[in-house]
Amino acid sequence: MPAEAGGPTVTRIGVIGTGVMGADHARLLTEAVSGARVGGVFDVDGGRARGVAAASGGARVFADPYALIVDDGIDAVLIASSDATHEDYVLACVAAGKPVLCEKPLAPTVEACSRIVEAETEHGSRLITVGFMRRFDPGYTGMRALLTAGEIGAPLLMHNVHRNPAAVPGLPGSALITNSAVHELDIVRWLFGEEIVEVAVHTPRPSGQAGGTRDPQLLVLTTESGVLADVEIFANARYGYEVRCELVGETGTVTVDAPPPTSLRRGGLHARALPGDWRPRFAEAYRLELQDWIDGAAGGASAWDGFAATFVAHACVAALTSGDRHAVDLPPVPALYRR
Numbered sequence: 001m002p003a004e005a006g007g008p009t010v011t012r013i014g015v016i017g018t019g020v021m022g023a024d025h026a027r028l029l030t031e032a033v034s035g036a037r038v039g040g041v042f043d044v045d046g047g048r049a050r051g052v053a054a055a056s057g058g059a060r061v062f063a064d065p066y067a068l069i070v071d072d073g074i075d076a077v078l079i080a081s082s083d084a085t086h087e088d089y090v091l092a093c094v095a096a097g098k099p100v101l102c103e104k105p106l107a108p109t110v111e112a113c114s115r116i117v118e119a120e121t122e123h124g125s126r127l128i129t130v131g132f133m134r135r136f137d138p139g140y141t142g143m144r145a146l147l148t149a150g151e152i153g154a155p156l157l158m159h160n161v162h163r164n165p166a167a168v169p170g171l172p173g174s175a176l177i178t179n180s181a182v183h184e185l186d187i188v189r190w191l192f193g194e195e196i197v198e199v200a201v202h203t204p205r206p207s208g209q210a211g212g213t214r215d216p217q218l219l220v221l222t223t224e225s226g227v228l229a230d231v232e233i234f235a236n237a238r239y240g241y242e243v244r245c246e247l248v249g250e251t252g253t254v255t256v257d258a259p260p261p262t263s264l265r266r267g268g269l270h271a272r273a274l275p276g277d278w279r280p281r282f283a284e285a286y287r288l289e290l291q292d293w294i295d296g297a298a299g300g301a302s303a304w305d306g307f308a309a310t311f312v313a314h315a316c317v318a319a320l321t322s323g324d325r326h327a328v329d330l331p332p333v334p335a336l337y338r339r
C-alpha cells in the first residue's frame with residue numbers, strides 16, 4: 001500500500017458509507033490497526049459522515065464520493081455503503097488504480113460482479129478485496145488448519161447455523177441468501193478449496209415472527225468432491241445473533257463456536273450471553289482482516305471470490321423459487337485469479 005512521505009508508513013484510508021459497518025471499520029482503523037488512519041469519509045447522510053470523521057481524529061469529510069476516490073490524500077478506499085452502491089464505487093477505484101476493500105457482497109447481482117471482474121482483469125493487477133471476514137476468524141482458520149492437517153480424515157458433511165435476532169419486516173426471502181448466507185457460500189469454497197456444484201433450498205412453514213418473509217431457510221450445497229454442507233439461515237430467530245458450525249470428517253469432527261469466556265451457572269441452568277449482532281462475534285476477524293489488507297498480505301477474498309459467492313447465491317435464489325435442485329456452472333477462473 002502507498003504511504004505518507006517521511007516517518008512511519010501510514011496508509012490513508014477513505015471510507016465510503018459510515019453506517020454500522022463503516023463506523024466500526026473506521027474505529028478499528030483508528031484504534032486497533034497499525035499503519036493506517038482514516039484520511040477521509042463520505043456518506044449520503046452527512047451527519048453520520050461528520051460523526052465518524054470526528055471519532056477518527058478529524059478526518060476530512062468529502063461532499064462527493066468520486067472526489068474522495070481520486071484524491072491524492074487518499075491511498076486506498078474502504079466501501080461500506082449499502083450493497084447496491086458497491087459496483088459504481090469499486091469500478092471508480094479500479095479506474096483510479098486504488099486498492100479497495102469492499103464489504104460483502106461484492107455486488108448483489110451476477111452481472112454487476114462480472115463487470116467488476118472484467119474491469120480488474122483489464123486493469124491487469126489485483127486491487128480489490130472483498131470483506132468476507134470469516135476467512136480471518138480464529139474459529140474458521142482453526143477448523144481449516146485441522147482439516148488440512150488431516151486430523152479428521154476426509155470431510156463428509158458440514159452443518160452451519162446462521163441466525164439473526166430480527167430482520168427488516170418485508171425483507172425478500174432472496175436477501176437472506178444474497179446478504180446473509182453469502183458468508184457461508186464463501187466459507188465453504190474457502191474451507192474445501194473447491195467449488196459448489198449443486199444447490200437446493202428447503203423451507204419449513206415461515207416463522208410467524210418473520211412478517212411474511214420465507215424465514216428460516218435450509219440450503220444444501222454439494223461441492224465438487226461430494227461434501228454436503230447444509231446452512232440454516234434464520235433472520236428472525238429473536239433470541240440473539242449466533243453463527244456456529246460443525247465439520248464432520250471420516251475420523252472426527254471440528255466445531256466452530258464463540259462462547260464468551262464468562263458463563264453463569266444458577267438455579268439449575270448454565271447460561272452464557274449471546275451478542276445482538278455480528279460485531280462482537282466477529283470483532284477479531286474484522287481486525288485481522290483490516291490488518292492483513294493494510295499490510296498488503298493479500299489474505300482476503302478476491303473479486304473472483306466475490307463473483308463466485310454471488311453466482312452461487314443466485315443459483316440458491318433460483319432453487320428457492322423453483323423448489324428444484326440447481327446445478328452451479330461457474331465460468332472458468334480468469335488467469336489473474338489463478339493460484
Ligand SMILES: NC(=O)C1=CN([C@@H]2O[C@H](COP(=O)(O)OP(=O)(O)OC[C@H]3O[C@@H](n4cnc5c(N)ncnc54)[C@H](O)[C@@H]3O)[C@@H](O)[C@H]2O)C=CC1
Pocket residue numbers: 016017018019020021022042043044045048065080081082083085103104105131132133179278282
Ligand atoms: N462483513 C460483515 O459481517 C457485514 C457486512 N455488511 C455489509 O456492509 C455494508 C454496510 O452495511 P451496514 O453498515 O450494516 O448498513 P448501514 O445501513 O448501517 O450503513 C450503510 C450506510 O451507507 C450509506 N449510504 C447509502 N447509500 C450510499 C451511497 N450511495 N453512497 C455512500 N453512502 C451511502 C447510508 O447512509 C448508511 O450510512 C453492506 O454492504 C452490508 O452487506 C453489513 C453487516 C456485517
Ligand SMILES: O=C1[C@@H](O)[C@H](O)[C@@H](O)[C@H](O)[C@H]1O
Pocket residue numbers: 164179180181183278
Ligand atoms: O454480513 C452480515 C449482515 O449483513 C448479515 O445480515 C448477517 O446475517 C451476517 O451475519 C453479517 O455478518
